[in-house]
Amino acid sequence: MNKIAAISMLIIANLLAHAAKGPAVFSEAMISAAERSNYERTSTFAEVIAVLDALQQSSDHIHRETLLTSLEGKTVPLLVLANPPISTPEQARESGKLVVYIQANIHGGEVEGKEASLIAMRDILFGDKRHLLEKQIIIFVPVYNSDGNDQMTADSRPSQEMSPLMAGQRTAHGYDLNRDGMVIDTIETAALYENIIQRWDPDLLVDLHTTNGTWHGYALTYAPSYHTAGDPGPSDYTADIMLPAIQSAVKAKFDLDFSWYGGFDYRDWPPTEFRTYHHAPRYLTNNMGLRNRMAILSETFAHDRFYKRVHAANVFVEEILEYSNAHAEEIRQTNNQADARLIRQIEENAGNYQNGVQFEMVALDEPLDLLSYKYIPYTAADGSRQFVRSSEIVEIEGVLNYNAFEPIKSATVPMAYAFPAQFAALAAKLRQHGIVVEILHENRKFEGEVFAIDQIGKQGFVQNSHRNSLLQGVFENGSKEFLTGDYYVAMNNRLANLIFYLLEPESDDGLAYWNFFDEYLQQELENSGTVEYPVFKVFN
Ligand SMILES: [Zn+2]
Numbered sequence: 001m002n003k004i005a006a007i008s009m010l011i012i013a014n015l016l017a018h019a020a021k022g023p024a025v026f027s028e029a030m031i032s033a034a035e036r037s038n039y040e041r042t043s044t045f046a047e048v049i050a051v052l053d054a055l056q057q058s059s060d061h062i063h064r065e066t067l068l069t070s071l072e073g074k075t076v077p078l079l080v081l082a083n084p085p086i087s088t089p090e091q092a093r094e095s096g097k098l099v100v101y102i103q104a105n106i107h108g109g110e111v112e113g114k115e116a117s118l119i120a121m122r123d124i125l126f127g128d129k130r131h132l133l134e135k136q137i138i139i140f141v142p143v144y145n146s147d148g149n150d151q152m153t154a155d156s157r158p159s160q161e162m163s164p165l166m167a168g169q170r171t172a173h174g175y176d177l178n179r180d181g182m183v184i185d186t187i188e189t190a191a192l193y194e195n196i197i198q199r200w201d202p203d204l205l206v207d208l209h210t211t212n213g214t215w216h217g218y219a220l221t222y223a224p225s226y227h228t229a230g231d232p233g234p235s236d237y238t239a240d241i242m243l244p245a246i247q248s249a250v251k252a253k254f255d256l257d258f259s260w261y262g263g264f265d266y267r268d269w270p271p272t273e274f275r276t277y278h279h280a281p282r283y284l285t286n287n288m289g290l291r292n293r294m295a296i297l298s299e300t301f302a303h304d305r306f307y308k309r310v311h312a313a314n315v316f317v318e319e320i321l322e323y324s325n326a327h328a329e330e331i332r333q334t335n336n337q338a339d340a341r342l343i344r345q346i347e348e349n350a351g352n353y354q355n356g357v358q359f360e361m362v363a364l365d366e367p368l369d370l371l372s373y374k375y376i377p378y379t380a381a382d383g384s385r386q387f388v389r390s391s392e393i394v395e396i397e398g399v400l401n402y403n404a405f406e407p408i409k410s411a412t413v414p415m416a417y418a419f420p421a422q423f424a425a426l427a428a429k430l431r432q433h434g435i436v437v438e439i440l441h442e443n444r445k446f447e448g449e450v451f452a453i454d455q456i457g458k459q460g461f462v463q464n465s466h467r468n469s470l471l472q473g474v475f476e477n478g479s480k481e482f483l484t485g486d487y488y489v490a491m492n493n494r495l496a497n498l499i500f501y502l503l504e505p506e507s508d509d510g511l512a513y514w515n516f517f518d519e520y521l522q523q524e525l526e527n528s529g530t531v532e533y534p535v536f537k538v539f540n
Pocket residue numbers: 107110209210
């Protein structure tokens with residue numbers, strides 16, 4: 001071998017070694033519209049589909065199903081990533097692996113999770129994240145609100161740094177899809193429950209958003225599923241173990257500061273309180289808590305440039321998946337233990353213990369050392385005290401972190417609920433949630449509680465076309481006869497806490513709150529001056 005041939009051989013050997021060690025080469029078609037445009041644009045629905053097509057054409061490890069057909073006719077996909085490949089929920093269950101579900105763009109203008117999901121899928125299928133399929137199956141919905149995504153305007157995100165210039169609308173045809181978790185007015189929520197939550201039974205849901213404004217100093221903020229009437233196990237694990245571990249990993253690997261979700265009033269500078277959002281299960285992450293499953297809310301920081309927001313969302317998604325892959329068994333067990341604990345509690349104590357139906361926000365024991373952009377007071381021309389925001393990030397120690405909830409009103413948990421045959425729509429609504437509703441095959445007399453209503457209060461605001469109702473009255477012990485054809489909902493199953501929150505008359509996010517009984521109740525009140533809530537609580 002001459003010298004030139006030897007050098008050539010060495011170069012070829014080096015190239016081969018490098019190719020074997022380096023990341024697999026993916027095709028240009030797998031690059032997102034955001035990446036192609038130097039983060040000046042976000043992907044349209046069709047551009048997302050084009051990337052998904054390219055990923056699917058080159059990989060056996062991606063299975064595609066239809067989540068729904070949108071009102072405008074878009075076929076919204078869900079992607080199941082697995083190694084070895086699977087195509088059915090039965091195969092997922094047989095594999096014994098954890099199922100993690102990641103959804104983005106539920107608010108159509110909050111586009112970072114959509115772009116980050118495409119990058120994460122590419123990293124998992126063709127890049128350096130292939131090990132993330134060892135212990136888990138990952139379901140992605142990159143564009144949940146497909147119609148909202150494509151209604152792009154320059155002013156849809158007014159309190160955000162101006163990149164990308166154009167982004168979609170928050171709502172889907174006027175509905176905020178992240179307030180629909182209980183009443184299920186939209187086809188998106190119905191499809192989510194049928195085609196993902198019930199069909200694939202994910203152990204963990206991740207919901208990707210972008211904040212609307214508070215100038216805290218974090219690249220991303222997060223929240224667990226807040227526990228209300230749910231078993232505290234999965235929520236506590238998420239809040240106390242999983243999220244702190246991910247926060248530390250992100251800081252160590254990427255030097256990014258992530259923290260609890262919340263906001264403060266800068267006019268009280270320096271802030272002494274940091275407050276999160278609402279506990280109610282109309283928010284999908286909180287809904288998961290009522291199902292004894294884990295959930296994480298992710299909010300990238302609206303005032304970072306778009307590329308930084310995508311990076312933060314991508315880092316968060318991939319570090320959550322690193323954690324869930326490494327702790328798959330622990331997560332699965334925590335959820336299963338909550339199921340078992342709940343069923344045992346119902347079977348042993350139904351009728352003898354209470355759960356919350358209305359809640360208030362409380363501070364965690366541990367205060368927060370809050371990162372925030374610094375506000376500087378000045379005297380305005382009219383003499384008032386105003387603030388100018390500097391570009392410096394400061395740390396404010398000992399801020400009370402309002403990131404938990406406690407009940408302010410409770411009710412007895414029954415062994416079952418029963419209601420008359422005329423409320424067929426109620427039975428159908430409960431079944432949309434995956435709840436088993438039985439039809440009585442003989443007349444039955446039950447002992448328990450009835451709620452006597454004397455007033456229907458109304459909220460002063462409208463959300464998703466509803467002016468919510470707050471029933472006022474008293475529980476009375478008694479017995480009630482139900483007939484063949486009436487409905488019976490047993491509580492000795494893992495959805496008991498969800499059933500309770502949906503059906504309790506005083507629940508701050510139940511079906512009564514969402515006006516489900518208004519017409520019937522108002523009619524009866526007009527006729528007789530008092531009315532019984534039509535859902536009877538069965539104690540034995
Ligand atoms: Zn949002």
